[in-house]
Amino acid sequence: MSRLIVVSNRVSVPQAMGAAGAQGGLAVALGAALRENRGIWFGWSGKETDSFTGHLDMQRNFGVTTATIDLEPQDVDEYYNGYANRTLWPLFHYRIDLTEYDRSFGESYVRVNQRFAESVIPLIEPEDLVWVHDYHLLPLGSMLREKGVTNRIGLFLHIPWPPTRLFVSLPNHEQLVASMLHYDLIGFQTEEWLDSFIHYIKKEMGLKVAKDGTIEYQSRRIVARAFPIGIDYDEFLEASRSADAIGAYDRLKNSLGGNRKMLIGVDRLDYSKGLGERFDSFDRFLTDNPDMAKDVVLLQIAPPSRGDVSSYQLIRHDLERKAGHINGAHADVAWVPIRYVNRGYPRSELAGFYRAADIGLVTPLRDGMNLVAKEYVAAQDEEDPGVLILSRFAGAAPQMQDAVLVNPHSPEEVSDAIKQALAMPLEERRRRHQALLASVRDEDVVRWREHFVEALQGKGADDHSTAGN
Numbered sequence: 001m002s003r004l005i006v007v008s009n010r011v012s013v014p015q016a017m018g019a020a021g022a023q024g025g026l027a028v029a030l031g032a033a034l035r036e037n038r039g040i041w042f043g044w045s046g047k048e049t050d051s052f053t054g055h056l057d058m059q060r061n062f063g064v065t066t067a068t069i070d071l072e073p074q075d076v077d078e079y080y081n082g083y084a085n086r087t088l089w090p091l092f093h094y095r096i097d098l099t100e101y102d103r104s105f106g107e108s109y110v111r112v113n114q115r116f117a118e119s120v121i122p123l124i125e126p127e128d129l130v131w132v133h134d135y136h137l138l139p140l141g142s143m144l145r146e147k148g149v150t151n152r153i154g155l156f157l158h159i160p161w162p163p164t165r166l167f168v169s170l171p172n173h174e175q176l177v178a179s180m181l182h183y184d185l186i187g188f189q190t191e192e193w194l195d196s197f198i199h200y201i202k203k204e205m206g207l208k209v210a211k212d213g214t215i216e217y218q219s220r221r222i223v224a225r226a227f228p229i230g231i232d233y234d235e236f237l238e239a240s241r242s243a244d245a246i247g248a249y250d251r252l253k254n255s256l257g258g259n260r261k262m263l264i265g266v267d268r269l270d271y272s273k274g275l276g277e278r279f280d281s282f283d284r285f286l287t288d289n290p291d292m293a294k295d296v297v298l299l300q301i302a303p304p305s306r307g308d309v310s311s312y313q314l315i316r317h318d319l320e321r322k323a324g325h326i327n328g329a330h331a332d333v334a335w336v337p338i339r340y341v342n343r344g345y346p347r348s349e350l351a352g353f354y355r356a357a358d359i360g361l362v363t364p365l366r367d368g369m370n371l372v373a374k375e376y377v378a379a380q381d382e383e384d385p386g387v388l389i390l391s392r393f394a395g396a397a398p399q400m401q402d403a404v405l406v407n408p409h410s411p412e413e414v415s416d417a418i419k420q421a422l423a424m425p426l427e428e429r430r431r432r433h434q435a436l437l438a439s440v441r442d443e444d445v446v447r448w449r450e451h452f453v454e455a456l457q458g459k460g461a462d463d464h465s466t467a468g469n
């Protein structure tokens with residue numbers, strides 16, 4: 001088995017299972033992948049330094065070796081908060097209204113990618129596979145090639161790839177995509193994002209793409225394919241059977257009182273997750289169904305993220321206002337409709353919360369995949385499972401057709417779905433849950449990693465050209 005060198009913007013030091021805090025989807029998925037392949041996870045430490053030195057901090061925790069570098073404050077400002085989170089993130093989630101196009105961000109993005117390339121190269125041995133993650137590092141492969149790295153290098157994009165008409169609003173979009181064509185393999189979450197990328201390659205670059213996703217460019221062959229990510233099913237199942245999970249379940253159930261039903265939302269506080277629209281939809285449900293309203297509670301867990309970016313400060317403010325308004329309008333002395341919680345929880349407790357919820361409300365406006373939908377399904381009691389309401393705009397939707405699929409922009413549609421889910425007979429809940437569970441269990445993170453790594457090894461593929469091309 002080839003050693004893996006995983007490169008991502010942030011490296012989160014692996015934690016013991018059940019440790020507190022909110023790890024993003026990427027951290028959860030990669031921790032699991034690296035435990036099994038002996039390898040190194042390289043990236044930014046999350047810390048700042050006055051002047052960049054490229055010093056590698058190597059550590060080994062819970063079976064995973066990590067190597068991190070510190071970045072300068074200007075890098076963090078312009079590369080991370082700037083180009084990654086003010087330009088690419090909103091653009092790739094179809095939000096050109098929130099996208100900022102600042103030249104200095106782009107320059108810093110290139111500089112930091114160069115710094116990543118220089119720092120990771122000493123770690124790479126001849127037979128290693130290099131696996132780069134996400135939108136922070138799209139040009140990294142080309143920089144490694146420039147510096148003579150001939151290993152197989154793959155990129156996996158965790159977020160959507162936008163339609164060409166939106167993507168071309170990015171200055172220097174041609175250079176960005178040309179730089180990506182130095183990878184051997186480019187993976188997307190879904191066929192939809194893959195199609196958008198291929199559309200761009202054909203229409204804007206005039207390149208030919210074979211049916212199997214092979215692109216020929218300057219005598220190189222690049223394969224583009226979809227690899228839908230999954231959860232670490234076994235780990236999650238164990239977490240959901242732990243004493244902490246059972247304790248969390250009991251606490252939450254007891255706090256509801258009577259036969260009250262609970263809906264749960266768990267998301268990073270991000271505008272792509274459709275939280276404002278979700279609150280509006282719940283408001284609509286309460287208003288349209290006064291006879292049922294007091295029997296229902298929405299628990300929304302949303303730890304703040306990217307607080308240095310103004311659009312995130314605005315959405316936080318907006319949600320606080322909305323939750324306050326809805327609670328003020330509908331609550332009585334013994335019942336508050338929305339419990340809005342801004343913090344992370346250990347995964348085992350989260351599993352208990354999911355299990356206590358009659359409905360999982362997962363309604364992003366646009367999402368690369370969405371692992372919460374899969375976690376919700378994995379945590380249910382198979383005999384008496386809850387119902388998943390899922391946005392058709394989540395990357396998870398094509399695999400999860402047995403959820404109640406909704407358009408998150410329509411409060412009426414989501415409100416109707418809540419009503420339908422609350423009234424759903426046990427038999428139908430079980431049937432839907434069984435089908436969902438089968439795909440969550442089979443298409444898990446282990447399979448995702450195996451498929452990607454196999455494709456990166458180029459099994460069955462021809463020789464590839466390397467440095468200097």
Ligand code: ADQ
Pocket residue numbers: 021022023024025026028029158159229266267268301302303343344345346347350367368369370371372373375395
């Ligand atoms: P995210 O946008 O972070 O990931 P998601 O896939 O839903 O979104 O993963 C979030 C993870 O964080 C889940 O595992 C969840 O349990 C955890 N989490 C969220 N809130 C939490 C809390 N309060 N306490 C503890 N844990 C919490 C990006 C892309 C997604 C893609 C993933 C993986 O945006 O589309 O699915 O990467 O590729």
